Amino acid sequence: MSTHTPGTPPAPTVWHCLQCTDARAVIDWLVDSLGFVESVSHVEDGHVVHAELLWPEGGGVMLGDRQRADDDPHATPTGSGLAFIVTADPDAVHARAKAAGAEIVMEMHDTDYGDRGFTARDPEGNVWSVGQYRGQPAPAQP
Numbered sequence: 001m002s003t004h005t006p007g008t009p010p011a012p013t014v015w016h017c018l019q020c021t022d023a024r025a026v027i028d029w030l031v032d033s034l035g036f037v038e039s040v041s042h043v044e045d046g047h048v049v050h051a052e053l054l055w056p057e058g059g060g061v062m063l064g065d066r067q068r069a070d071d072d073p074h075a076t077p078t079g080s081g082l083a084f085i086v087t088a089d090p091d092a093v094h095a096r097a098k099a100a101g102a103e104i105v106m107e108m109h110d111t112d113y114g115d116r117g118f119t120a121r122d123p124e125g126n127v128w129s130v131g132q133y134r135g136q137p138a139p140a141q142p
Contacts, residue, residue: 005138006140008137015052015060016083017062018061018063018081018126019065019078020065020066021078022065023064023065027041027053029100029123034093034097034120035093036053036056037054037055038052038053039053047065049064049067055087057086082126083127083128083129085129085130089132091116093130094118097118097130102121103120105120105121106119106129111133116132117131
């Protein structure tokens, strides 16, 4: 089953998830530097066990403090995430990130496939690319 409409850009319906050593620091960075909106944070024993941040133009991320055992099949090293955020105004998000003191690892640039964007690194090392490229239109159905 596909909910993508052939010939149109895809709608974001996948949540990017991160495990953090200090989820509160990453949440604050995402809100202050990039403009995410914190919709919920569940805290137990001083740890963020689950948080959801919404991107104002659609989609979002889920994150929490790393608390799983080493044999957890979902475990990933902290700071190893890489996400791409779609926005209609990458220059405005870039200006916000710079004003917030974000570490910009790739300055604003244009690509030959139609994107304009930049890349920043959060306090734990996760990489966040921000651009206007929404992906290729869904292919025609056979």
